[in-house]
Structures are given as structure tokens and as C-alpha cells.
Amino acid sequence: MSRPLRAEIRLSSLRHNLQRVRAAAPHSQIMTAIKANAYGHGMARVAHALHEADAFAVASIEEAIHLCESGISRPVVLLEGIFSAEELVLVQAYGLQLAVHCVEQVEWLESANVPKPLVVWLKIDTGMHRLGIAPQQARAMYERLHDCTAVGEIRFMTHFACADDPDNPLTARQQQQFADCLDGVAGQRSLANSAGILAHAGSHADWVRPGIMLYGASPLQGETAAGLGLQPVMTLKSRLIAVRQLSQGDSVGYGAQWVCPEAMPVGVVAGGYGDGYPRHAKEGTPVLVNGQRVPLIGRVSMDMITVDLRGMHASAGDEVVLWGQGLPAEEVAASAGTIAYELFCHVTARVPFVEV
Numbered sequence: 001m002s003r004p005l006r007a008e009i010r011l012s013s014l015r016h017n018l019q020r021v022r023a024a025a026p027h028s029q030i031m032t033a034i035k036a037n038a039y040g041h042g043m044a045r046v047a048h049a050l051h052e053a054d055a056f057a058v059a060s061i062e063e064a065i066h067l068c069e070s071g072i073s074r075p076v077v078l079l080e081g082i083f084s085a086e087e088l089v090l091v092q093a094y095g096l097q098l099a100v101h102c103v104e105q106v107e108w109l110e111s112a113n114v115p116k117p118l119v120v121w122l123k124i125d126t127g128m129h130r131l132g133i134a135p136q137q138a139r140a141m142y143e144r145l146h147d148c149t150a151v152g153e154i155r156f157m158t159h160f161a162c163a164d165d166p167d168n169p170l171t172a173r174q175q176q177q178f179a180d181c182l183d184g185v186a187g188q189r190s191l192a193n194s195a196g197i198l199a200h201a202g203s204h205a206d207w208v209r210p211g212i213m214l215y216g217a218s219p220l221q222g223e224t225a226a227g228l229g230l231q232p233v234m235t236l237k238s239r240l241i242a243v244r245q246l247s248q249g250d251s252v253g254y255g256a257q258w259v260c261p262e263a264m265p266v267g268v269v270a271g272g273y274g275d276g277y278p279r280h281a282k283e284g285t286p287v288l289v290n291g292q293r294v295p296l297i298g299r300v301s302m303d304m305i306t307v308d309l310r311g312m313h314a315s316a317g318d319e320v321v322l323w324g325q326g327l328p329a330e331e332v333a334a335s336a337g338t339i340a341y342e343l344f345c346h347v348t349a350r351v352p353f354v355e356v
């Protein structure tokens with residue numbers, strides 16, 4: 001038998017979560033965020049499973065080309081637009097849509113010789129203060145794009161900073177800014193990420209842009225994915241490769257950090273930070289052994305973790321879930337001081353992916 005660690009990808013859950021988006025935002029088109037290798041789930045497989053989505057959103061032209069070459073025919077949107085004027089040749093060749101978030105990108109379009117006008121998304125900064133045109137300049141930029149022969153249809157988008165916290169007033173202010181600065185301007189609009197879709201129904205507009213909820217993790221603080229009707233897509237599974245009977249006072253792992261308070265069984269699981277399991281996962285981080293929660297003990301190693309098996313019967317070969325079905329990735333992430341997005345993106349290339 002080979003090393004037992006693998007990432008199972010449940011495509012039926014991915015489709016279920018897409019239906020969940022449709023149910024939450026029935027009047028909007030859906031642009032699925034599949035950047036960063038579909039949050040670590042495998043971009044081509046995810047795009048094919050989500051073929052009913054209305055568009056796909058990525059972060060770079062390389063991601064877009066990979067997607068187009070995998071046979072995707074739905075529109076592909078570059079969320080950060082182009083990074084240089086030269087990329088317009090590829091944008092044209094692959095028929096991509098692009099965000100325009102700064103005046104330089106407008107200038108590149110103005111001086112481009114583009115035979116077939118492009119669909120562009122003018123990105124407006126309503127409060128995230130990362131990318132986007134200031135609201136006061138939105139109209140001027142719109143006019144310039146409107147006069148530009150390279151540009152066909154102009155659409156509008158903005159991005160929320162705090163939609164995951166339903167009580168944060170910034171989301172409503174961002175919606176208001178967006179509406180005000182585009183008052184009277186025709187064109188499709190998009191505001192909501194996953195958190196916006198589930199917590200701010202008034203933000204759905206023409207297009208929603210779900211990411212994390214498609215992969216089955218909760219986008220909202222204080223809400224579980226299961227409670228929101230989402231199913232985990234990735235389950236990082238492994239097995240116990242040893243069960244050790246240790247004595248009181250024995251230490252476990254690097255730094256000899258965990259010291260057995262009594263004679264006890266300790267399980268060794270194939271899976272460590274070399275696979276993407278977070279090295280900063282705290283002692284007590286939950287791990288499922290035979291479907292039962294046990295606490296992580298000792299430091300996370302490159303290839304292994306160790307768990308406290310007191311109170312259960314387990315032996316080498318028994319099944320372990322590091323996150324996914326039965327153990328929300330958000331919970332493991334919180335215990336490691338991070339978010340599920342990062343856990344998903346960090347699964348390393350040596351982990352085999354299996355579609356189930």
C-alpha cells in the first residue's frame with residue numbers, strides 16, 4: 001500500500017453548493033471564483049463540474065488560458081485585469097473579459113488596436129481600498145472607456161471588505177457608494193462575494209461572485225457551513241500509520257513539547273506541513289479517527305502529526321480525516337490561526353487528488 005494521505009474531491013457537493021448559490025440569489029447570474037487553482041481544488045475539474053455557472057473568474061491570464069485550453073467555453077473574467085498592455089493580445093485571442101481598476105489599464109485600452117471590442121468590468125473602490133477606481137472618478141473613467149474602440153460592453157463591480165460580519169455597517173455604506181457613483185449609468189453590476197450572497201440579499205444585483213461557499217466552507221463569522229446548507233468539497237483523508245503505547249512522562253515529537261500525563265496510546269497520522277497541514281495548528285486541534293474527534297498533540301512535523309487516542313480503540317490502518325466531511329475546515333483553520341481558504345490553497349503537490 002502507498003502512503004495513505006489523499007485529498008478527496010466530491011464533485012456532487014460542488015454542484016450542490018452551486019445550487020445553494022442559485023437558491024440564495026435566484027435573479028442573478030453567477031460568476032464562480034476559481035482562481036488559485038480553484039482554491040486548491042483543481043481548476044479544470046472544478047470548472048467542468050460547474051459548467052452550469054454563467055462565467056468563471058480568475059486572477060491571471062495564465063489561469064485563464066489554462067481554463068480555456070481545458071475546453072471551457074463560458075466567459076472567463078480576469079478579476080485584476082491585465083498587468084501589462086502586451087497581455088491584450090492574449091485577452092483578444094482567448095476572448096476574455098477583464099476588470100479595469102486603474103487609469104493605466106484604461107490607457108492601455110485606449111492605445112490598443114483591438115479588432116473585436118471587449119467586455120470590461122470597471123472596478124470601483126467603495127471601501128476595500130485595495131483595487132479600484134475612486135467613486136469620484138468612476139464617471140470620468142466610464143466616459144473614457146465608452147469612447148474607446150477596444151471596449152464593447154461596460155459592466156461594473158466592487159468588492160466588500162467586511163461582508164462576513166453581518167453587523168458591520170461598512171457593507172451597507174459600500175453598496176450606497178456604488179449605487180450613488182453610478183446613478184443613471186446603464187450597465188450590469190456585481191458586488192457580492194460568498195458572504196454578500198448569504199448575508200446581504202440587497203447586494204445581489206446582476207451578477208454574484210461566489211468563491212469559498214462553492215467549496216463548502218462557511219463565509220460567515222459564527223455560522224457553520226452545515227447550518228448554511230453547504231457541503232464540504234475537499235476531504236483531506238489519511239490513516240493511522242502507528243499506534244504507540246507511551247508511558248507517563250514520555251514526550252512526543254519535536255521540541256518534546258507534549259509530555260504524556262499518564263500511560264496512554266498515541267496515534268501517528270501520515271500527513272504534515274509538507275502536505276499542507278498547518279504547522280501552527282494548536283494542541284487540541286480536532287482530528288477525526290474512525291469518525292471520532294481526538295485532539296492533536298505535539299508539534300506538526302513535515303510528514304506526520306500525532307494524536308491523543310485516550311478513550312478510544314484505534315489501531316494502525318484506521319481512517320483519519322484532517323478536514324472535510326465530518327470536520328469543518330473552518331474549525332481546523334481557526335485552531336491554526338488561519339482561514340479555510342488558506343488551508344485549501346496550501347495542499348501541496350505531493351498529495352494525490354481523487355474525485356469521488
Ligand SMILES: *Cc1c(COP(=O)(O)O)cnc(C)c1O
Nearest residue numbers: 033079159193194209210211212
Ligand atoms: C476571490 C474573489 C471573490 C470570491 O470571494 P469569496 O469570499 O471566496 O466568496 C469575489 N470577488 C472577487 C473580486 C474576488 O477576488
